[in-house]
Amino acid sequence: MRDIVDRVRPEVHMALVHHPVHNKTGDIVTTAVTNLDIHDNARSARTFGLSSYHIVTPLSAQIELVRRILGHWTAGYGGKRVPTRLEAMSLIRISRTLDETIEAVIAGRNVKPYIVATGARRRATPVVPYAQLRKRMQEEAGPYLLLFGTGYGLAEPVFDLCDAVLEPIGDPDGWNHLSVRSAAAITLDRLLGER
Amino acid sequence: MRDIVDRVRPEVHMALVHHPVHNKTGDIVTTAVTNLDIHDNARSARTFGLSSYHIVTPLSAQIELVRRILGHWTAGYGGKRVPTRLEAMSLIRISRTLDETIEAVIAGRNVKPYIVATGARRRATPVVPYAQLRKRMQEEAGPYLLLFGTGYGLAEPVFDLCDAVLEPIGDPDGWNHLSVRSAAAITLDRLLGER
Numbered sequence: 001m002r003d004i005v006d007r008v009r010p011e012v013h014m015a016l017v018h019h020p021v022h023n024k025t026g027d028i029v030t031t032a033v034t035n036l037d038i039h040d041n042a043r044s045a046r047t048f049g050l051s052s053y054h055i056v057t058p059l060s061a062q063i064e065l066v067r068r069i070l071g072h073w074t075a076g077y078g079g080k081r082v083p084t085r086l087e088a089m090s091l092i093r094i095s096r097t098l099d100e101t102i103e104a105v106i107a108g109r110n111v112k113p114y115i116v117a118t119g120a121r122r123r124a125t126p127v128v129p130y131a132q133l134r135k136r137m138q139e140e141a142g143p144y145l146l147l148f149g150t151g152y153g154l155a156e157p158v159f160d161l162c163d164a165v166l167e168p169i170g171d172p173d174g175w176n177h178l179s180v181r182s183a184a185a186i187t188l189d190r191l192l193g194e195r
Numbered sequence: 196m197r198d199i200v201d202r203v204r205p206e207v208h209m210a211l212v213h214h215p216v217h218n219k220t221g222d223i224v225t226t227a228v229t230n231l232d233i234h235d236n237a238r239s240a241r242t243f244g245l246s247s248y249h250i251v252t253p254l255s256a257q258i259e260l261v262r263r264i265l266g267h268w269t270a271g272y273g274g275k276r277v278p279t280r281l282e283a284m285s286l287i288r289i290s291r292t293l294d295e296t297i298e299a300v301i302a303g304r305n306v307k308p309y310i311v312a313t314g315a316r317r318r319a320t321p322v323v324p325y326a327q328l329r330k331r332m333q334e335e336a337g338p339y340l341l342l343f344g345t346g347y348g349l350a351e352p353v354f355d356l357c358d359a360v361l362e363p364i365g366d367p368d369g370w371n372h373l374s375v376r377s378a379a380a381i382t383l384d385r386l387l388g389e390r
Binding site for chain 1: 366
């Protein structure tokens with residue numbers, strides 16, 4: 001049975017955070033933008049009907065790189081050659097900080113997005129099961145903002161901004177090292193995929 | 196409720212097929228191996244407890260490339276630096292053909308793997324819902340072999356080898372262009388992820 005009858009089509013945004021995130025030793029760092037993170041997540045975002053996909057990095061050189069990639073796909077030859085990719089890449093936005101992302105999601109409206117962090121580590125803070133957030137998204141239109149960390153995961157200050165934290169995917173006491181591309185795809189499917 | 200009580204732990208293998216697959220215009224081609232396909236799918240395979248992950252390509256130069264990458268991660272510096280990645284990469288096998296993959300899965304035993312194709316296109320052939328294959332995997336130990344196509348998808352002769360075909364992910368009449376890395380992650384989660 002597909003639960004598509006009478007359900008709300010929620011407004012969902014996602015952000016891939018390059019700062020502040022942890023490195024292997026737990027320091028707070030800025031990671032480099034990865035071309036395939038841009039593409040794969042944009043394709044997942046488009047598949048599951050997201051409203052935007054924000055690349056968050058404070059580094060001007062990295063922002064310039066993302067702009068060049070986007071230019072190729074949204075205004076240049078790439079989008080002409082593969083129009084479906086243009087559709088996915090059109091969802092991408094660039095922010096210097098998470099605050100900028102949140103402002104862009106609000107976009108002048110009188111709304112507060114429901115902000116949800118993801119991560120591979122088990123946390124003491126309240127965790128929302130996927131089924132519960134999925135149900136909420138079917139009942140309340142949002143906006144929602146899903147945060148994904150690069151490197152070794154979102155740094156602690158990010159969690160202070162969040163209304164909820166999703167459970168880790170896989171066994172948090174076992175082997176738990178999905179790529180952020182795979183984790184984001186699974187998260188969107190669990191929340192928004194047809195059942 | 197998690198359905199882990201009394202269920203079988205199935206033996207599941209996956210293969211990423213570089214030949215025979217379609218290109219954009221429908222011809223049957225051999226695609227190039229992509230480094231991130233190797234890594235991302237190996238990490239997904241390890242997360243969901245798969246027994247092996249086969250890279251299928253007939254091209255000797257590509258096989259040599261995969262061997263070099265594996266050497267770095269299983270015997271070389273990469274695995275020392277990131278031991279969890281070594282664990283994921285240790286699942287990788289190399290085959291020249293799908294027949295070789297099937298032989299490797301059988302491994303001299305008197306078993307026939309239950310072979311399942313995936314793909315983004317809607318097909319006329321019988322399609323097995325994810326929930327049905329998930330239930331089978333909880334009741335029958337397998338072995339199972341999941342096939343993922345690169346390029347524009349598995350070529351028709353591959354489907355003749357298969358016992359079942361999974362539904363496309365996303366809306367097959369709408370925008371339906373996940374990366375094979377994201378599609379594989381979602382497929383494994385739907386079949387084997389904790390609920």
